[in-house]
Amino acid sequence: DAMVIQNPRYQVTQFGKPVTLSCSQTLNHNVMYWYQQKSSQAPKLLFHYYDKDFNNEADTPDNFQSRRPNTSFCFLDIRSPGLGDAAMYLCATSREGGGAESNQPQHFGDGTRLSIL
């Protein structure tokens, strides 16, 4: 089945130690998103890629970076994680092509739960 895959499901890192979360998709969607979700709260958009075009949210900390080497893969890099960065990180994709394909719903992965020691 086509899907959005996030690895790993659980990630533990040390305070200040860089960490990378990965996301891959077999849906061939051209838009990919990274969200941060803290307990029982709505997801907060960090950034998204429309094809190769990167779009950063104004309030996303500089500590968070992203890479999209090809259509299928997208990475979230946290350069110096702090205790406040402990959260669930969700990757999502959507197909945006204008006309009838506009504003298609987003498809989510299972998420990576990040813990900071």
Place this chain on the structure above:
Amino acid sequence: AQTVTQSQPEMSVQEAETVTLSCTYDTSENNYYLFWYKQPPSRQMILVIRQEAYKQQNATENRFSVNFQKAAKSFSLKISDSQLGDTAMYFCAFMGMDSNYQLIWGAGTKLIIKP
């Protein structure tokens, strides 16, 4: 700026009952999309139902249906014959036509189905 409000932080009902989750939103746009997403405990966020604002007919998906009142800016979700597997966080979300693909999320409603 658009906002989405879910006024019920938590609800619980008995299995097989019908439950309605409320959602209101604020926008000056005329064309937009509304979504209900479900997030079971420690599981994936999945789309439950989707409504285009230009369609007057309320969307339905099996046991899930919406009551879309455009003038009132209301978008409630009705779950009929509720099942234990319906226990989850439910998020209402808005996407404008010129939103740059951003979803505006409500705070969520935690729904518990009791056996």
